[in-house]
Amino acid sequence: MSDEMTAILATDCGSTTTKAILIEKVGGAYRQTFRGESPTTVEAPFDDVTRGVLNAIQEVEELSGRTILDGEKILAPAGEGRGVDLYVSTSSAGGGLQMMVAGVVTAMTAESAQRCALGAGAIVMDVLASNDGRAAHEKIERIRVLRPDMILLSGGTDGGTVSHVVELAEYIRAADPKPRLGGNFRLPVIFAGNRDARGRIQEILGDRTALVMTDNIRPILERENLGPARHTIHDLFLEHVMAQAPGYGKLMGWTGAPIMPTPAAVGLIMEQAAKAEGLNLLGVDIGGATTDVFSVVDGQFTRTVSANLGMSYSVSNVLAEAGIEKIERWLVEPIAEQELRNRIKNKMIRPTTIPQTLADLALEQAISREALRLAFDQHKALAVSLKGVQQERTIADAFEQEEGGKSLIDLYRIDLIIGSGGILSHAPRRAQAMMMMIDAYQPLGLTQLAVDSIFMMPHLGVLSQVNERAATEVFLKDCLVPLGSCLAAEGRAKRGEPCFAYTVRFADGRHTEGTLRFGEILRLDLPSGAEAELQAEPSKGFDLGGGKGKPVRLQVKGGVVGLILDGRGRPLYLPDDSSDRAAQLRAWAAAMDLYPE
Known part of the structure; x- marks a missing residue:
């Protein structure tokens, strides 16, 4: 049908x-x-x-x-x-899905529980563990004060420890937490730990909470099984959280598919699109309060949420985490420190305001670079694999143990970066959105970039569960705005020294060639739908994806911005001297045509 x-x-x-x-x-x-x-x-x-x-x-x-x-x-x-023929919906109204997770060991079962909750589209408010260093009364008070929508309790391999899991359950009972929405129903608690502890957990929490038992998320140390718990989270989200939110009972009666948390739907459509196109992709949704980062690498999906990094409600947290120097380094025109702090705090107080001057816009885009960078750093820290471990994973389950793991994010292997959220989707010029993502993520080799045109990824994610063809077609044709391709070299040199020589052959027979010097960025017109052949030979010490000093031959795709040749090196270098740095930023802005004259 x-x-x-x-x-x-x-x-x-x-x-x-x-x-x-x-x-x-x-x-x-x-x-x-x-x-x-x-x-x-x-x-x-x-x-x-x-x-x-x-x-x-x-x-x-x-x-x-x-x-x-x-x-x-x-x-x-x-x-x-x-x-x-069909009506579907997603929701993050009322703050979305907010959870606490608990496990016996911070770096093992507690981290597995965190991966499970994040993959289900939740904001993880806190992670409790037997060895997290907090006293019993501190843990109890934390549970009581935060008032999550639900708690995921894990711990112990099957046949392993029982006493530590029971201790965590007793903390939850002592806290007697009240749900955030709806004061007359019991807080959902999912137990996904040692099956031998189920009897004791039922005794402790059965009469105080809406307790649900599901398969152990860490049945043995060497394996994660996140799927059953994740499905339980989605079911309880609908049954308890959504049902208590005003009007959602009526809305659920209208829809032809279950309502999904917005972040879970965004991740779903990214995974579907990556599978359909055979791509490794990296995506971001930067909002007012949070920044979600998604990646699909070799079919493995990972999501992280930076709940304290955003462009309005959480903008002061970006300042606190990045530091004022990191934000100032992106500004051509310096702003006095106190005025800069006041502007950022005013944005937090008045979150719906938009920039009224070019200086305001430049400041917001400087902040966004740091928010994107910090969120990406957090994503890379969790997107790691376990060595020699059997994995049972589906979409949204791809968080892997941090300790001893290999990073899933190899920027040379990322084919496509997708940006979403107001600061990227509604940038006055598409080149500004492209430059923000290039500066924040510092892609390596050849990478395509795109933005979500009008933020329809959540709609398409929930639709993909019912009609995958419709969701994928609209995603590729109407949702994504291709910005173009970026070829970037890894390495460092003195400013002005050769970075790489290039020759671009266009489909109409034209060609252009030259040498890009270290510290330069070049924009070439290559419209959407057009392709060109690019040959580039890096100087000694620079790598374009084929190895240091080795030439590459690539087929590049165009976009509304075009083809970007980035010779600024990686890691990206900004001069320490403020006047040199301002001159460098002006040169890059002019090359990219970022701002009107």
Whole structure:
């Protein structure tokens, strides 16, 4: 039936805005045709998320001319200019899914529980462990104060320790935590630990919490089994958390597939697209409060969430973690330290404001570089593999043990970087978004870059569970805006020394050649859909992906920005002297045409 669908409606209920999109079959292919949005209405005075959903759908109706609603009922199936075949939705309203996890050993079962919760689309508020160094009363107070949506309790291999897991359960009982949403129901607790401890856990928590038992996430030390616990998290998210949020009970009755947490849906469509295209990809969704980083490498999916790095509500945390010098280094025009701090704090106080001057824009984009960099560093720290370990993993399960593991992120092997979130999707010039990602991620060799046009990845992620073809087609044709390709060299030299020689042969027979010097960046026009042949020979000590000093021959794809040849070296070097640094930044901005004259 999925291929017979002609009209699909999808919504994403965000913390501030509810976004609706209409997908229709056009000429035998699925395309995103119309979009509407409305303020989310999960809080007072409405206390009903469906109000915002209906308002967003009404805007789609007005723009498309299609009759979708009959009062508060979504018409189905689709007919001529009337109704839709399917309605799906995601949600992060009310702060999304917030969890605490607990395990016996910080670097083992507790870390496995953290990977499981992050992969299910949760924000992990805290990680408790028997050996985390906190006193019993501190752990109890922490559980009581945080008020998570649910707790994932793990610990002990099957047949292993029981006493430590029981101790953690007693902390939860003593804290008697109240759920964040809905004061009249019990807090969901998932036990995914030693099966020999199930009887004792039932005795301790069975009468105080909504306790659910599932398979051990670490049945033996050498293996993780995150799938069953992750599915349980999704089920409880719908049954308990969503059901308590105002209006979600009604919304769940409308949808043709289970409502998904927004981050889980974004990760799902990235995994589907990577599989369809055979790509290794890296993606980011930078929001006001959090920054999510996703990667798919050799089919292994990893997600991390930096809950304290964002562009509005969490912008002061970016300043605190990065340090003021790291932000100042991206500014051409210096700003007095106190004024810089005041501007950043004003953004936190007034999170919905947008830059009004070029200086404001430059500051926000400087902050975004550091937020993206810090979130990527956190992602790399968790995206590591276990050596010689059998793994049972599916999408969202690809976090691997940090200790002794090999990083899954090899920038030479990343084919595509996708940026999403307001600062990237709505940058006044696409070149600015591309430059922010290149500066933050410092890709190596040849990498394609793209941005999410209007943030429709959540809609497509939940849709992919029902109609994978429609979701993938729209993702590749309408969601992704190809920015172009970047060829970057790894290495260092004195400024002005040769970095690599290049020859670009275009499809129309034209060609251009030259030598890029260390510290330079060059932008060549290569429009979307166009390809060119690129030959490059690095100087001694530089590597373009073939080895130090070894030439490469590549087929490059274009985009709205074009082909970028990056001779600034890796790691990226910025002069210490402020005037030299400002001159360097001006030269890069001019080469990329970042700002109007």
